[in-house]
Amino acid sequence: MRNKLILPRRDGHTHTEFSPHGSREPTEQFIQRAVDLGFEIYSLTEHPPLPPGFDDPTPDKTCGISWQELQPYLEHCQELKTQFANQIEIRAGLEVDYIPGFEPDTRDMLRKYGPHLEDSLLSVHFLEGKGGWRCVDHSPEDFQEGLVSAYGSVEAVHEAYWLVVKQAVLADLGPYKPRRLGHxxxxxxxxxxxxxxxxxxxxxxxxxxxxxxxxxxMELDLNAAGLFKPDCREIYPAPWIIQEAIRRDIPFVYGSDTHSVKGVGQGFKEAEQIFAASAG
Ligand SMILES: [Zn+2]
Ligand SMILES: [Zn+2]
Structure with a gap:
């Protein structure tokens, strides 16, 4: 046995009332749910504002919080840490986007806000596609229209994605670069x-x-959200990748990637089972 088979009771990837595409329920209700479920560590990893000059490809521009909200978000994280100090360890963080070509902006943002961050993720959501940037995870129709049609095949989209992920791992984003890769x-x-x-x-x-x-x-996000997506039904990363990562002793942290109170801790049991089975 090369790896610990037990996942710590830690939710390392969660969104908050600040998320423009979340439920807008109070973050303290998310945390209360985590306490009730017996989690011991809970990371707040909201989407930061996108770099100036980057055109948010979603129709209602809801990928990240606004620049005006970033400081209030980080202050709210500190309040919640204090409020729940006796019940659960709260870690302040962000789910930072890796966008090729925007490394200097990302580095600047991290240089400024990094000292307030305790646990963050680096995620790839965007690829260049038809008419500009596209989310790889917006909708099956958008995936087809904005990416598959631009690249010529599903295979070519995956190839482009893995290339950007590789760049994300290699990118110099300064001393506050998140250590864990998202989904x-x-x-x-x-x-x-x-x-x-x-x-x-x-x-x-x-x-x-x-x-x-x-x-x-670096570490990996063992992200259970995919299990609940009707066209995915699979954990991120795919089980064979989990197996190869465990073989390399790459640490995993479970993440619900919840955007609502009811999603806190979602799929933890399944994640535990998949993790244990992959380590065998
Ligand atoms: Zn994400
Ligand atoms: Zn997320």
Whole structure:
């Protein structure tokens, strides 16, 4: 047995009342739910504002919080830490986007706000597509229209995604670069509608990325949200990737990636089982 088979009771990827695409329920209700479920550590990882000059591809521009809200969000994290100090350890963080070409902006943002962050994620949500940037996880129709049609095939979209993930691992984002990569294999979100002919096609690219993650002492988000997406039904990363990561002793942190109170801790049991089975 090379790895601890038990996942700590920690939710390392959650959104808050600040999320423009979340439920807007009070964050303290999210945390109370985590306490009730017996979690011991809870990271607040809201989407920060997108870099100036980056055009949010969602129709209602709801990818991240606004610049005016960033400071209030971080202050709210501190209030919640104090409020729940005797019940659960709260860690303030962000789910930072890696966007190729915007490294200087991301580095500047992290330099300014990094000292207030205790646990953050680095995620790839955006690829260049038809007419500009596109989210890889917006909708199956958008995936087809904005990405598959631009790249020519589902395979080519995955190839582009893995290339950006590799860049994310290698990117110099300064001393506050998040250590944990969010929902690897997010391009599987619509896999039941847009399947790969050969799911193992990108194995060499993924293994190279895992080796880089290991060499940079980074961690992975064991993100259960995909289990609940109707066109995914799979944890992020895909189980075979979890297996290869465990083989390399890459640490995992469970993440519900919840955007509502009811989603706190979602899929923790399944994540535990998949994790244990992958480590065998
Ligand atoms: Zn995300
Ligand atoms: Zn998230």
């Amino acid at each position: 690897l294999s997010l391009t599987h979100k619509f896999q039941l509608k847009h399947p790969l002919t050969n799911p193992q096609q990108f194995r060499p690219q993924v293994l190279e990325i895992l080796d880089l993650i290991k060499s940079k002492s």
